[in-house]
Amino acid sequence: MKKILYVPLDDRPCNYLYPSLIAKIADDIKLLTPPFSLMGKCKRAGNSALIWEWLFKEAPNADYAVLSVDTLVYGNIIHSRIHNRTMDEIHMYLNNFEKLNSINPALKIEAFNLVARAAAYNDSFEDPDYWDTYGESIWKYGYLKDKIARNAADRAEKAEFEKIEKAIPPEYLNDFLKRREKDLYVNLYCAELTQRGIFSRLVIPKDDTAEYGYAAMDQRKISAVINEKELADRIMVYPGADEVGSVLLSRVFCLIHNYKPRIFVRYSSVLGPTVVPRYEDRPLGESVKAQITSAGGIVCDTAAESDLLFAVHSPGKIQEECCTQQNKDISYATHCCLPEFFNYIKYYNEAYSKPIALSDVAFSNGADIEMMRYAKKTGILNIISAYGGWNTSENTNGMCLAHIIIHSYYAKHGFKNNGLLRSEEFAARKIAEDYLFQAQTMLSLYSLIPEKFGGCSPRYCAEIEKEAADLSGSLLVNKLNEEFGGRLFNKNVVLGDFTLPWDRINELGFTLSLV
CATH class of the missing domain: 3.40.50 (Rossmann fold)
Structure with missing residues (x-):
């Protein structure tokens, strides 16, 4: 039985739960995750110090580790965008990777660290508070700055850039750009850890990216280092975020089983x-x-x-x-x-x-x-x-x-x-969540939540979390019965324990079993 340590990107089911569910298809690997209580929630950072303590405790007997650098340095994906970590604090956490290696030199570490996104709209739910007013402008500033630097902008875009630059309060723009500098530094440091063999491999996912903008500017610098150090066979940069924990679990599974699908x-x-x-x-x-x-x-x-x-x-x-x-x-x-x-x-x-x-x-x-x-x-x-x-x-x-x-x-x-049953249950979960809930049920909740709960926003449901989750769950069950007669893979689908992981209706937590 191979032991894999997994530190997720955050507490949401797609990051914390789904890799564990996929791992249960296998019969000869054991995936261990930090206690859920340490993971934080959205803008409440996870406890990086205690998660490191958990890693140090579990490392001596582990074979592989799939590690989110964002969580281990900042606390979670959201705090990578809003943190106020000093460089001394960042270095303290980065140095822990060497300590982890000294505890178990044979531990094979598959690490991942995002190129932080810049959301192209005014909403601070997952971003700094000033994103409510200036988010779109800060995004457009980066988009146009990159386009101008690459000689791809026309005269109108250059004029728009000058106008936007004057409109954004300097303290907000500076706060955002200094945080991105730290994020880039951490990514480049992770490339160095890969070169030194502390990390077996490194994935740098580009979260909500585009052809031009901050992520593209960062990637050019990261790519230059990858090429200079000849690390293209061990560092990959591509779009993604919430799937990476599961993807690297698959990679580790293939390494363990000498399987090249x-x-x-x-x-x-x-x-x-x-x-x-x-x-x-x-x-x-x-x-x-x-x-x-x-x-x-x-x-x-x-x-x-x-x-x-x-x-x-x-x-x-x-x-x-x-x-x-x-x-x-x-x-x-x-x-x-x-x-x-x-x-x-x-x-x-x-x-x-x-x-x-x-x-x-x-x-x-x-x-x-x-x-x-x-x-x-x-x-x-x-x-x-x-x-x-x-x-x-x-x-x-x-x-x-x-x-x-x-x-x-x-x-x-x-x-x-029961590996086949676990696999069918995960497929059934994705049909229920992606097709029945996200594509259909969620849209109706945008009007139902304010109507039933006194104007409450469907994106800010903390005060009515249980009621809104139960309503979402009941609609999902109804849709499942309506479209599939409550059955998938020739078995009855049992849904329950509905939650709103981040107190909004964008994702629904639930248990699922096939009987």
Whole structure:
């Protein structure tokens, strides 16, 4: 039994819980996480000092560690954006990685540290308080500054930059930029730790990124160091965030089992791999290759040599938000042929009898409702083993890949100790969460929460958390019964213990079992 230590990016289910659920598919690994009470919650930072103490205690008998540097230095993902850590405090935590290595030199550390996002809108829920008023302007300042530096801005954009620069209070802009300098310093320090062998590998995910802006400027500096130190084989930089813990778990699983899954990728649209998704900075096909590599797999050219099919439901020409799909762009019909896509999935299943994952990234922040109803009607949902359709494209692709890679190993070698049931439960959870809740139920809650709870905002439900969670859960159960008769994978779905992890309706926590 191999022991893996896992420090998540934050306390939300996608980061704290889901890697543990995926790990339960396996019968010979033990994933240990810090006590939930240490993880903090949104703007309340996790207790980095106590999480380090937990790591030091568990390290002597551990084989691998998947570690969020953001949590171990700042407290969690949100505090990486709002912290007031001094450089002395940052160095104190960074030096702990060397201490961890001295405690157990054989411990193989897979680390990840984000390039911090700059949200392109005025809202301070996950950002500094001044983001309510100046968030969009600070984002646009970085976007235009980078575009000007790369000689890509026109005269109007240069004039807009000068206007925005004068409009942002200097104390706010300086606060934001100094924090980004610290974030960049930590990423470069992590590259040094990788070069020295403290980290086996390092992933630097770009959280909610774009072609131009702060993240692009940071990546150029990070890439220069990677190239100078010849670390491209051990450090990867690509879009993502909340899926990385699961992706690196998959990588560790593959290392333990000497498994190099050969993955055949099929898109639902010809232009799909060339589309640059929302919140990302590169074509979808490039990010899929990065996720497969990071998860321990290899892209293969033919179905016959593959261990699994990664079926990507991609945008036809452009990616839109899930909540706008009732009026979606015509290219979703003209540039995407679902009948052919589903015919191929059925053919692969009949010809090769190997696992299939359906990664639903046609829209951002939720599933393609029309596609999922067609998948249900045509029996596609009965033959896939993994599904995802949430948040950003790389959140979906990474989580879906982590699940299907571990599933595919046991499909070949035999499931043990209810491993198949655990895999089906995770797939059922993603169908319930991404398709039934995020794509459908959540939208209705935006009007129901204020109506039922005296004008309370659906994004700030702390005072009515239990009531709002129960309402969300009851609507989800109703939707499950309405669309699937309460059954998935030929079993009854039992949902319960509903919570709002960050006191908002953007994500719903719940238990799920198949009986």
